[in-house]
Amino acid sequence: MTLLAVIIILVAAGVYISALISILASSAAKSVKLxxxxxAFIAPVIGSVLWFLVGRRHVQRSPTTY
Incomplete structure (x- = not known):
């Protein structure tokens, strides 16, 4: 496996994990999150990218408490 392939896989995995965290942290209804x-599980790359391009626009993030 070449270095480029490893980098692409790591970037795709990072986007996927970020999308899952973003979906779970959103204020969307539970059915929408599901x-x-x-x-995202069926089509990890496409689902994650679509969440960032389409899904997040329609949902406001829930406030984070520290």
């Missing part, structure tokens, strides 16, 4: 998570 649909996005299932879509």
């Amino acid at each position: 649909v996005w998570i299932v879509f």
Whole structure:
């Protein structure tokens, strides 16, 4: 496996994990979250990218407490 392939896989995995965290942290209804998570599991790259391009626009993030 070449270095380029490893980098691409790591970037894709990072985007996927970031999308899952973002979906779970969003203020969307539980049913909407479930649909996005299932879509991300079925098509990890496409689902994650679509979440960042489409899904997050329609959902406001819940406030984070520290």
